[in-house]
Amino acid sequence: MTKKQKKTLKRIILAAVILGVLILLTEVAAIRDRLPFPESDVSNRIVMILLFLIPYLIVGYDILVGAAKKIRTGHFLDEVFLMMIATVGAFAVGEYPEAPAVMLFYQVGELFQSIAVGKSRKSISDMMDICPDSAIVLRDGEEIEVDPSEVEPGETVLVKPGEKVPIDGVILEGTTSLNTAALTGESVPVDRTVGDKIFSGSINLSKAVKMQTTAAYEDSTVSKILELVENSMDKKARSEKFITRFARIYTPCVVIAAVLIALVCALFTSLSVGDSIYRGLIFLVVSCPCALVVSVPLSFFGGIGAASKQGILVKGSNYLEALSNINTIVLDKTGTLTEGSFAVDAIHPNEISEDELLDIAALAESRSNHPVAESIIKAHGKHIDASRIGEVEEIAGKGIRAVIDGRTYFVGNGALMSDIGAGSHECHLPGTIVHIARANAENINLCNNVTGNSASSPLASDSDVCEYLGHIVINDIVKKDSKEALSSLRRVGVKRIVMLTGDNEKVAEKVSKEVGVDSFYAGLLPAGKVEKLEELLLEHGSESSEKSGVAFVGDGINDAPVLTRADVGIAMGALGSDAAIEAADIVLMDDNLKKIPVAVRIARQTLRIVKENIVFSLVVKIGIMILGALGLADMKLAVFGDVGVLVLAILNALRVHRIKA
C-alpha cells in the first residue's frame, strides 16, 4: 500500500469505529432519552447532525474539498459530486447515519480500486523487470561499469553469471546457458557459445562470457519489448471505447432522471418532499459508472499481462478483442508450420549404399553454402576430407560438377541429369530432389564437355556415358508440435485452418496432411498470399460478421503485407526480428506454435470477464434504480449498487491474471 492508501485506510477505520459507536448509542436510544430536547426538536436534530458529522468529515473531507474545487471549474458532474449531493441530501432528510455510511462505503470502494489498480500495474512492471541496470564494458582492457545506454555498438561487454545480458550481441568468448523466460516465456535454459547471438533481457546462468554488442541499447530487444508493452494500452478495444462513451452520456442522464423522480414523487404522489428527494438520491448513488470504467481496462491490462508472461506480446487491447473472435486461422508454411530449414528426408541409391551416395553428395557440395547443400553436409555429419576433392564447377541453376577421388560426378536437379544423359527418374516422394551421377571412366572427357554446351549436347540420350547413382530427397521438416498446436486450436474453437505457401502442390499437400489443415493454397507469390487472404477475409473476416475474424500466422520475414492485412497478424520467432515486431499485431517471441491457442484462450477469457462485468454492473445498477424509483430500495442497497458492484467487478477483473497456459 502507498502512503496515501494507508492514510485513507486509517481514516476509514477511525470513521467506522466512531460511526459504529454512534449508531449503537442512538439505536439503544441512550442518547435519544437523555437528550434535553424531544426528538422532533430542531436542537436535537442539530446535535444529531453534529455527532454524525464527525465520522462523515473524517472519512469524506477530501471528497467534499474535491467536489467544491470541481464546482468552481465547472466540470463537476462526476462521482465525487454525486457522493456529496447524496450524503448532504441524507443529512437534509434526516437519515443521519446514512450520510457517513455512504461516504465510508464509497471510500472503501475507492481504496479497493486504487489497491487493485496499483497491484496490476506493479505485476506488469515486475514482469517487465527485464531492464538491465548496468553493463560492464571492456575499454582498453579495463572493466568499466556504465549505464547500458552508454554502450556503443561494437564494444565488448562482460556478462557475469546471474546478470542480465544488457544489450543484444554475439558471444566472443565463453560458453554459458541463458534463461530467456522473460523474453520467450520458455523456462528451459538455452546453451550459447562463441558466435551465437544473444538477446538483452536474458539472464546469464552459468559462466561469464564476453560479447560484442551488435546494437545500441535503444535498438536492443529489451527496449523494443518494453516499448511495445507500454504502448499496448494505447490501442483501445471496442468494448473499452464503448464504456467511455457510455459513461459520458450515462452520468448526466442519471442525474436528470434523479431530479425528475424527486420532482414527480413530490408533486404527484403523497410522498413528503424529504422522501421524494431520498428516492432521487438513491438514483444518484447507484449511478456511478466506476465499476465499468475501471474494471474494463483493468481486465484488458491483466489479459495483456498474462499473455506477455507467456512470451506473447499483444500490441493493444483491440487485438486481444479481435483474437477472441477468431474462427479462421491462416498459416504460412515455411518457417511457421515447418522449421524453415532443409533436411535430408530420404536417400535412394541405385546400386551403391546410402552412405556412399551421401558421401559423394556431401563432398561435391562441401564448398557450397546453398541451403540444400548445407542440409546434405549436415546429414553427412562426418569430417570432409578436402584432399579427396579435385576441381569443382558450379552449373548455374542446375547443380555441380565435381571431381572426387579422381572421378567426375554430377550432383544436381533433373535438368542436369537429362543434359548429361544420365537416366534419372523422378522420386515418388515430394520435396527437392538432388540427383547424383558418375561419369564413366572411359568417357570422362565427353562428360566434361557437357557442361560447356549442355543444351545441344550430342550425348544427351547416351546413357552409357554417365551412370545414374541415385538421388537424395530433401524436405523442409514439419515442426514437431505443429500438429498438436493445430488440434488445440480446434479445441479452442477455430473452425477453419488454412495453409498458404509459395511451394509446389506436392510438397504443400504432404505438409498439409501431416499437420492436419483443412485446405491449402500452393504456389503463391507474396502478392498471391495477400489475394488469397483477402478472399478468406471476405468470407470469414471481421467485416463479414461481428463474431468472426481471420488471423494470419507467419514468421514475419517476407509476409509483412499479409500480416498487416489480416484481422490479427501474428508473427512468430520474433526475437531479434524487428520487421516482424513492426508488422504484426501479436508477436510470439519464440517460434512455438502452441502459444497461439494459449493466446486465443487468454483473449477469450479476458473478453468473457469484460462482458461479465459489463452485464453484471448494468443489470444490478438498473435493477436497483428501478427498485429505487418504486420506493423498494433503500440507501444500503444503493451503496451496494455502487461500491459492492465495483469491488466485485474488480475482483472478477483480477481473475485475468490467473489465466494459465
Place this chain on the structure above:
Amino acid sequence: MKKSFKLEDLDCANCAAKMEDAIAKIPGVIKVNINFMAQKMILEAGDDKFDEVLELAKKVVAKVEPDCTIIC
C-alpha cells in the same frame, strides 16, 4: 511532434477518459491518448504549437482531477 508524459496520481479511470476528451478539443492537438493503467499520456501536436498546447493540457488536467499532474 509526438511526446509521451507520465501522469502522476491519476486515480480514476473516468477522469482519464474525461481528460482525453477535453485535451482532444484543444486547438492544435492532432492526437491524444491517455492510458489509465500505464498512467501515461501521448500527446501529438504541431511542432510550433507544442508548448502552448502542453500548457493548456496541464490546465485541463488540473481542472478535471486537481490531484493529478503531468510530469515532463
